[in-house]
Amino acid sequence: MTVFHFFNCAILTFGPHAVYYSATPLSEYDTIGTSAKAAAVYLGTALVKLVCLATFLKESENGNFDPYQELLKVLINFIDVAGLYFALTQLTHRNISQNHKFQAVGLGWAFADSVLHRLAPLWVGARGLEFTWEYVFQGLEANANLVLNLSLAALGSLMWLRKNKPRILIPIIYACAGVLATMPSITSYLRRALGWQPAKAVGFELFSSLMMAFLSWQLFSACQRPA
Amino acid sequence: MAGRRRGRCGGGVEVLESIYSVVALVLILVACVELGDAATAVDVYRLIQYDLAGVPYGSRFGGLNHHAGAFPFAPGADFSRTVVMMPVRELNFTFLREYIINKQQLGGLLFLLPQKVSKKIVGEIKSKDDGLMRKILVELEQLLIHASIPYPVYFAFEDDKINALLADVRRSDATGQPATATTGGYKLVVSSPEPKKLSSPTITNIQGWLPGLKGDGDTNQLPTIAVVAPYDTFGAAPALSVGSDGNGSGVVALLEIARLFSRLYSNPKTRGRYNLLFGLTSGGPYNYNGTLKWLRSFDQRLRESIDYAICLNSIGSWNNELWIHVSKPPENAYIKQVHESLSDVAKEQGVTIGIKHKKINISDPRVAWEHEQFSRLRITAVTLSELSAAPELLKNTGGLYDTRDSVDEAAVYRSIRLIAESLARHIYGYQGRNIQIFADNSSLAVNPSYVKSWLDLLSRTPRVGPFLSKTDPIISALKKELSDHTVEVHLQHEMIDGMFSFYDSTRATLYIYQVASVAFDLLLLLVLGSYLILLFSFLVITTRGLDDLINMFRRPPSRKVKAS
Numbered sequence: 001m002t003v004f005h006f007f008n009c010a011i012l013t014f015g016p017h018a019v020y021y022s023a024t025p026l027s028e029y030d031t032i033g034t035s036a037k038a039a040a041v042y043l044g045t046a047l048v049k050l051v052c053l054a055t056f057l058k059e060s061e062n063g064n065f066d067p068y069q070e071l072l073k074v075l076i077n078f079i080d081v082a083g084l085y086f087a088l089t090q091l092t093h094r095n096i097s098q099n100h101k102f103q104a105v106g107l108g109w110a111f112a113d114s115v116l117h118r119l120a121p122l123w124v125g126a127r128g129l130e131f132t133w134e135y136v137f138q139g140l141e142a143n144a145n146l147v148l149n150l151s152l153a154a155l156g157s158l159m160w161l162r163k164n165k166p167r168i169l170i171p172i173i174y175a176c177a178g179v180l181a182t183m184p185s186i187t188s189y190l191r192r193a194l195g196w197q198p199a200k201a202v203g204f205e206l207f208s209s210l211m212m213a214f215l216s217w218q219l220f221s222a223c224q225r226p227a
Numbered sequence: 228m229a230g231r232r233r234g235r236c237g238g239g240v241e242v243l244e245s246i247y248s249v250v251a252l253v254l255i256l257v258a259c260v261e262l263g264d265a266a267t268a269v270d271v272y273r274l275i276q277y278d279l280a281g282v283p284y285g286s287r288f289g290g291l292n293h294h295a296g297a298f299p300f301a302p303g304a305d306f307s308r309t310v311v312m313m314p315v316r317e318l319n320f321t322f323l324r325e326y327i328i329n330k331q332q333l334g335g336l337l338f339l340l341p342q343k344v345s346k347k348i349v350g351e352i353k354s355k356d357d358g359l360m361r362k363i364l365v366e367l368e369q370l371l372i373h374a375s376i377p378y379p380v381y382f383a384f385e386d387d388k389i390n391a392l393l394a395d396v397r398r399s400d401a402t403g404q405p406a407t408a409t410t411g412g413y414k415l416v417v418s419s420p421e422p423k424k425l426s427s428p429t430i431t432n433i434q435g436w437l438p439g440l441k442g443d444g445d446t447n448q449l450p451t452i453a454v455v456a457p458y459d460t461f462g463a464a465p466a467l468s469v470g471s472d473g474n475g476s477g478v479v480a481l482l483e484i485a486r487l488f489s490r491l492y493s494n495p496k497t498r499g500r501y502n503l504l505f506g507l508t509s510g511g512p513y514n515y516n517g518t519l520k521w522l523r524s525f526d527q528r529l530r531e532s533i534d535y536a537i538c539l540n541s542i543g544s545w546n547n548e549l550w551i552h553v554s555k556p557p558e559n560a561y562i563k564q565v566h567e568s569l570s571d572v573a574k575e576q577g578v579t580i581g582i583k584h585k586k587i588n589i590s591d592p593r594v595a596w597e598h599e600q601f602s603r604l605r606i607t608a609v610t611l612s613e614l615s616a617a618p619e620l621l622k623n624t625g626g627l628y629d630t631r632d633s634v635d636e637a638a639v640y641r642s643i644r645l646i647a648e649s650l651a652r653h654i655y656g657y658q659g660r661n662i663q664i665f666a667d668n669s670s671l672a673v674n675p676s677y678v679k680s681w682l683d684l685l686s687r688t689p690r691v692g693p694f695l696s697k698t699d700p701i702i703s704a705l706k707k708e709l710s711d712h713t714v715e716v717h718l719q720h721e722m723i724d725g726m727f728s729f730y731d732s733t734r735a736t737l738y739i740y741q742v743a744s745v746a747f748d749l750l751l752l753l754v755l756g757s758y759l760i761l762l763f764s765f766l767v768i769t770t771r772g773l774d775d776l777i778n779m780f781r782r783p784p785s786r787k788v789k790a791s
Contacts, residue, residue, distance in 0.1 A: 015759050023766035129414060129740040174325045
């Protein structure tokens with residue numbers, strides 16, 4: 001029954017990505033290549049981030065919340081944004097509309113993130129006899145992460161690919177993108193410094209990602225309308 | 228050029244092969260990830276498993292993999308797949324007897340022993356609780372070792388985690404049926420291999436020889452006095468059988484007496500005209516099998532030179548009464564002499580020594596006291612013990628209750644003084660004289676810290692004879708200690724008699740997992756399935772429109788129309 005649990009958590013963690021791909025027109029236009037390229041860029045970004053963390057971050061002695069270190073971590077998280085920029089703009093994609101491009105890139109990005117961060121703990125942990133809610137929470141986190149990455153990709157494409165945006169919306173777009181980029185730091189701050197329970201933290205993540213997705217959807221459709 | 232290219236191709240193939248091997252290694256590693264992430268891991272000690280004359284006794288299995296259950300049970304519940312956790316403090320003997328004697332099937336049995344109490348002040352009367360616990364443990368032990376139990380039985384010590392777990396299990400048991408695969412709960416897993424018979428268990432006798440002073444022109448063999456004590460134990464949990472009183476007290480007394488006499492004998496002026504033979508024998512619980520083999524190995528001259536032998540058995544928890552057990556009638560001259568020498572000294576020390584006579588029945592294989600083995604070979608021998616009646620087979624051999632708290636150092640100290648004093652008076656011919664050779668505060672005083680430290684060591688060392696190898700640390704320690712005090716030390720390794728055979732695997736680690744039920748997993752699957760379906764429909768509707776969703780499930784009708 002423990003493999004059963006592993007199977008459950010696996011479909012919770014990776015199922016939405018597959019469902020998203022097959023449900024939306026992405027599957028019709030066969031954008032798997034784009035997603036694969038985005039996943040590769042994510043791997044590269046993760047490597048760069050690791051090197052930076054290892055170089056610049058000091059090991060904290062007592063595990064308490066150190067603002068300076070956290071600030072450094074936030075800055076390093078912006079490398080994520082740079083990676084996304086690279087994936088959106090610099091790679092050559094086939095002729096797919098911008099609408100689908102950001103979705104494919106976001107999907108590939110989120111899938112690589114899930115696999116890299118969640119597959120190994122799931123394989124090692126969820127197959128044991130001992131039951132914990134940890135892996136179900138991890139799966140829910142993966143879902144929130146998918147929504148987050150899609151919104152970030154959407155805003156990214158707005159920022160870098162669309163040329164004619166309504167003037168008033170530009171600062172809002174940048175603000176939202178900033179919030180999205182720092183979301184991982186915010187959740188880790190909530191977990192470590194404020195000591196939130198895992199259930200509460202995951203609930204917050206889901207809620208915030210849905211809010212941000214709604215906001216970016218509104219912004220995106222606002223920019224769709226001809227100026 | 229072609230050669231280089233081929234070289235590069237060959238190199239490429241090598242790289243590929245190494246990649247394959249790395250991938251294979253990773254896959255193997257990944258597949259072998261063990262379920263070591265239990266909530267709790269506890270040291271447990273298995274019930275002994277042995278055969279006596281072919282009849283199986285004890286727990287016949289080692290591996291355990293079932294759900295936990297505890298009192299109070301729903302009546303008529305089935306326990307064949309449950310491990311019943313029973314704290315010894317609140318043991319329900321009726322239930323236990325019913326299950327064991329009627330041979331009903333349980334998944335397993337886990338007894339929770341109370342944590343060792345902290346050291347009491349020496350000489351304090353044992354509290355009523357201790358007495359009750361001792362009675363419970365004795366009864367439990369006798370029940371378990373004389374029954375054949377077709378499921379694993381383990382002992383563990385109580386601690387906070389286990390108590391919390393027990394409370395949890397009790398709470399969930401009280402609400403419904405005992406935990407099974409479909410209702411979640413706790414799973415207890417012991418993954419030990421099947422217990423195998425010990426192939427050729429050896430028991431080791433250790434003897435030390437302290438020669439007396441032979442005068443010039445003295446051609447005859449000097450007379451010998453033997454001091455003997457069995458050092459091995461037998462109990463329900465062999466990994467916990469430390470036998471502090473039975474017979475750790477006897478061993479410590481023997482060692483201290485050896486030490487005192489080695490001091491006396493080191494100076495030729497004070498060396499007595501008796502040889503002293505110290506014997507630490509094994510095989511005590513099994514009708515003193517080791518003693519028999521030890522005695523048989525003596526040559527005739529040595530056997531004839533033994534004046535008498537004192538066997539020590541459980542002298543660690545008496546107040547003011549000891550017993551001499553004999554097999555020759557008390558009127559016998561030699562026995563009278565030994566009794567008198569001991570009771571004279573005892574009277575001076577304010578202690579009474581009673582004498583008990585038990586005739587030997589040659590046809591009876593049961594040997595209740597060690598001196599009987601001597602008597603069967605016509606050597607005068609007595610056993611000094613605090614027990615007033617002969618113990619039955621496998622009783623009073625150092626079991627679950629016999630830990631450090633059950634022995635009193637002061638009693639051992641008194642015993643040593645008594646025995647050493649009476650031996651010395653006999654050796655140096657001071658019978659009847661009021662002289663204290665081993666007086667307190669003299670250089671020959673009994674050393675209380677020596678006694679204490681050896682008692683502590685023996686109370687930490689389980690000593691079931693067949694489980695001790697020939698080079699076991701405790702055997703080496705005893706050998707070294709005797710060789711410090713005596714001139715010649717000799718180890719004798721023997722095979723235990725064919726009647727008893729033992730099985731290994733005496734300790735293991737118990738892993739306790741908190742598991743969710745199959746029902747829970749199915750429910751979760753249902754929820755996730757519906758979530759994914761909803762997500763799918765939502766995405767299709769928002770991105771492609773409702774019609775697309777409906778069209779996915781409808782076969783295109785036009786073809787049918789065309790066919791007709």
